Amino acid sequence: MAITVRNLTKYYGHEKAINDISFDVKSGEILGFLGPNGAGKTTTMKIITCYMPPSSGTVDVDGYSIADHSLEVRRKIGYLPELNPLYLDMNVIEYLEYASQLHGLDKARMRQQLAHMVDVCGLKDVRHKDIGELSKGYRQRVGLAQAMIHEPDVLILDEPTSGLDPNQIVEIRNLIKQLGRAKTVILSTHILSEVQATCDRVIIINEGSIVADGTPSELKQKFHGAESVTIELKAAVSDAMTDIYPKIKSLVGVESAEYIGASDDMHRFSIVVSKGSDVREDLFRQAVAEKWVLLEMTRKGTSLEEVFHRLTQAEDEKK
């Protein structure tokens, strides 16, 4: 159940919310939509789910265009909107029944799907409670159950874990992974670890445009910043900048080094290493030779966080 998005642009009044976005989602893929708040994630999702039309551009879901076959598209999609709106005066079963009726499920299938959703989403204990009485975690499960009651091939989840506590986040993530196995899923988030934990592919979007598109590891490689090593040394020298700094700087593979600070005889350096080299061994030997006592040595790879930060910051700086 592939989704094809082409040249999507949306204006709110004169404000451009998204600008010429194009991407494809393959069948069975879990796509993470990543971006700071207000980047255009929600707008894109609202367009795909037929809540509102784009100003220009097209979206096809399984070959059906949102403009010409809106009802077909909506039948295929399960949607969890941002902030998970629910009818608080209904109880869980009533609400799921309502959702399945709106999807036109017949009685037998409705009963079967209700039982299935209650089971999979862990709603058994609360099924006769009013939704208004439920905790946020349970409400999120109800929202997911509602989105999947008609066994859609496509799931669109707008910030499915926002506002949950860490335990609930893990639960919901597992649920999404489990339920999304046979489906095409688009989920948006501004939490990076979420993307790494759940998604096959990431699209980073900033100020209405796509700034990166690839698997998490591809992105890391593509936007590979240098790796860095942080060390802390104990050495009785009068001036670290003249006595230690040049010696570190001159090691093979060191691109740049930064003196972070000192307390008493302890000196910290952050060293940026050129691509593909590992200077830790040389650093150790150097320290032994110079009789520095090596207190700490940490290597940091480029995290998706840095990629994200760099991509979204760069846009800001251009302005």
Added chain:
Amino acid sequence: MNKTEIQASWNNIRTISRRELQSYFNSAIAYVVIVVFLAIIGWFHTSNLFLANIATMRLMFELVPLVFLFVVPAITMRLLSEEKKSGTIELLTTKPLHDYEIVFGKFLAAWALVGVALLLTLVYYLTITSIGKIDNGPVVGGYFGLMLTAGVYVAIGLFASSLTENQVIAFIIGFVFVFVLLMLDKILIYVPESLASIVEFLGIDYHFSNIARGVIDTRDAMYFLSLIGFMLYLTVLSLGRRRW
């Protein structure tokens, strides 16, 4: 539209209606509205009945459109504004439904609730028939006219509710709108003569009093039905505003 499509459409409308009615009766709204309505009608109805000393429902029929002026906007104010405020409108409109199914379903639910309240006033009819002889023609006409009037009020209230997220504002808009329609034939003396007949024709009271006399004219019925249709159409347009 073929037969299965109509069937599917009707199923959707029924689903929406049922949920809306359920929500009226789950909350206190339905009971409060019915009790308040019956109390007001009962009070004025019985207090004048014996003074007039005529076995007639006319007093009640003249009063109900005024009481509806307050009651109906109170029933309809939440129909769409609440969905907008809580964001559930996004759930509803991304389900495989036509906008008109949502609008019509909600209209029917509120109309049915008003109908229930009206049905309960049959108690007053029964009390009158027990103490005197009543002409049934105007009673049937009166109820028919009241239902049509209620339909117009509900359609207006629903439209008002589609305009805003705020229920109080929805109430006020609905109230003012209905009030104007109700007053149209009372301000005729201020209207230039050439326009008077048009203004009179637009007012609710003119058509209602025709029907309430027991004369059910298609022109009057058409007035009510087309006004309902027009307001519902405006509501569908207003719901579609997100697409603009």
